[in-house]
Amino acid sequence: MVDILIVIMAVVFIIQALLGLHFFISSIWEHEKRASLFSGLQFFVMLALLIFYYYLLRIGFFQTTPGTVLLALAFILGICAALIFLRRTEPNKKALEGTRGYIVGTVKRFDERAHVFARNRSIRPDSEQYRTFYEEHPELEEFDAKRRERGGPIGHPGIIDRPHEGPNVAATLASLSIPFHLSTPEKYRPEQHPELKGKKMALSPEEATLRVKGYALNIGADLVGIAEVNPHWTYSHRGEIFHENWEDWGKEIEVGHKYAVVFAEEMGFEMIGPAPHTPTVMESMGDYAKGAYIATQVAAFIANMGYSATANHLRHYDLILPPLAVDAGLGEVGRLGYLITKEYGSRVRLGAVTTDLPLVPDKPVDIGVEHFCSLCKKCAVCCPSNSIPMEENQAETNGTLRWKLNDQTCFEYWGKVGTDCCICMRVCPWSHARTFSHKLVVELVSRNAIARRIFTVMDDLFYGKKPKPKAPPKWAEYGP
Numbered sequence: 001m002v003d004i005l006i007v008i009m010a011v012v013f014i015i016q017a018l019l020g021l022h023f024f025i026s027s028i029w030e031h032e033k034r035a036s037l038f039s040g041l042q043f044f045v046m047l048a049l050l051i052f053y054y055y056l057l058r059i060g061f062f063q064t065t066p067g068t069v070l071l072a073l074a075f076i077l078g079i080c081a082a083l084i085f086l087r088r089t090e091p092n093k094k095a096l097e098g099t100r101g102y103i104v105g106t107v108k109r110f111d112e113r114a115h116v117f118a119r120n121r122s123i124r125p126d127s128e129q130y131r132t133f134y135e136e137h138p139e140l141e142e143f144d145a146k147r148r149e150r151g152g153p154i155g156h157p158g159i160i161d162r163p164h165e166g167p168n169v170a171a172t173l174a175s176l177s178i179p180f181h182l183s184t185p186e187k188y189r190p191e192q193h194p195e196l197k198g199k200k201m202a203l204s205p206e207e208a209t210l211r212v213k214g215y216a217l218n219i220g221a222d223l224v225g226i227a228e229v230n231p232h233w234t235y236s237h238r239g240e241i242f243h244e245n246w247e248d249w250g251k252e253i254e255v256g257h258k259y260a261v262v263f264a265e266e267m268g269f270e271m272i273g274p275a276p277h278t279p280t281v282m283e284s285m286g287d288y289a290k291g292a293y294i295a296t297q298v299a300a301f302i303a304n305m306g307y308s309a310t311a312n313h314l315r316h317y318d319l320i321l322p323p324l325a326v327d328a329g330l331g332e333v334g335r336l337g338y339l340i341t342k343e344y345g346s347r348v349r350l351g352a353v354t355t356d357l358p359l360v361p362d363k364p365v366d367i368g369v370e371h372f373c374s375l376c377k378k379c380a381v382c383c384p385s386n387s388i389p390m391e392e393n394q395a396e397t398n399g400t401l402r403w404k405l406n407d408q409t410c411f412e413y414w415g416k417v418g419t420d421c422c423i424c425m426r427v428c429p430w431s432h433a434r435t436f437s438h439k440l441v442v443e444l445v446s447r448n449a450i451a452r453r454i455f456t457v458m459d460d461l462f463y464g465k466k467p468k469p470k471a472p473p474k475w476a477e478y479g480p
């Protein structure tokens with residue numbers, strides 16, 4: 001019996017030391033100085049324990065009564081710790097219902113005309129739209145006028161990184177043009193290819209789901225889910241104008257599709273690390289371009305099978321995507337207002353295609369985000385414009401429970417730096433690179449409430465309460 005315990009504990013010490021070594025090496029690879037220091041210390045403590053264990057074994061300590069008692073105690077403690085950390089604690093029933101779990105009152109559909117982006121770039125000061133909009137919203141006129149002086153949604157692109165006319169801005173603007181080109185009606189709401197002669201293909205919902213998800217993943221999506229469209233998350237009226245389609249401004253939006261194919265693309269860890277500097281906006285715009293490409297192609301694929309489909313991507317949204325992604329089972333919305341996925345944390349961009357093609361919806365997930373965010377608050381502490389609420393619990397906004405971001409102060413900061421900031425995304429503990437160590441932590445926190453408490457503290461210890469921007473990859477370096 002003692003021999004079996006000796007072998008089990010030796011295996012446990014070896015696994016611990018190997019995990020410590022892996023974390024140490026991956027922290028160096030991630031260029032996380034503080035985490036490298038602490039994980040290095042952690043590894044050497046584990047190594048010392050292993051060596052000490054070997055020493056006790058060599059001198060025959062475990063064959064003595066105190067040695068056997070110590071071994072048995074360590075074994076029992078290990079079993080208890082495993083049971084405490086590995087068990088699935090009480091699930092979050094609200095999260096398992098998707099966005100419906102968070103509806104506590106009357107939800108009014110959001111008018112896209114009131115969105116900060118639409119107000120910034122789609123209302124001309126000398127137009128009829130301007131007059132009617134600010135008659136209804138006089139409280140917004142002064143802020144919007146001042147903000148327009150700073151330029152479009154990202155102000156003067158890259159102004160934080162002087163000289164801001166550098167290659168990173170050139171790359172950002174190159175990507176930005178793609179969604180614009182794919183925002184023409186024949187692209188975002190495509191017709192069937194004439195070659196297919198109006199044929200409607202008969203597919204079971206299971207087969208259609210398999211084919212559409214597989215196609216989206218094959219052309220570059222990293223995660224795909226299916227949701228039934230909840231009209232609450234449909235914009236009520238069109239507010240974004242492009243290609244001079246002024247006649248659409250203020251039109252009521254009718255989706256008319258039952259299903260949505262929602263996809264996420266991972267945003268590169270190395271490119272988000274320097275946020276709020278230009279690599280982050282280069283990455284965002286590149287991902288929006290990729291999202292426009294995926295959404296447009298998925299819509300065309302579905303249209304070619306004889307069904308109606310509409311691509312939703314930057315510059316053309318019928319729906320608000322984070323709640324749609326929650327209903328499609330891709331993740332939960334965090335305190336910072338972005339979707340948090342188990343696979344990539346908040347480092348994702350979303351796109352979607354709505355359709356009447358019958359599909360099989362996915363189930364919403366509970367990965368522990370609401371509880372984690374109630375403890376963490378790191379994004380709120382680090383936000384330079386204090387736009388993220390600090391309160392522990394979500395509060396009711398427009399009939400739903402959530403942490404409500406101040407979109408105006410956030411948008412104002414974007415104008416100042418000339419990027420989409422992304423500091424909140426960078427510092428979020430869910431955004432770490434998906435190395436084996438981080439995957440293990442995500443697995444634990446997504447199932448266990450005690451692990452959430454421990455790892456919010458550990459994240460501060462290993463990465464700091466206010467982590468600094470990291471150096472960009474060499475090819476995306478910015479000014480001094």
Ligand code: SF4
Pocket residue numbers: 382383384385386387388405409410411413414420421422423424425
């Ligand atoms: S993007 Fe920047 S300014 Fe906006 S909420 Fe996040 S941290 Fe704050």
Ligand code: SF4
Pocket residue numbers: 334335336337372373374376377378379380424427428429430
């Ligand atoms: S930083 Fe913390 S509080 Fe903010 S979204 Fe991420 S986990 Fe939630």
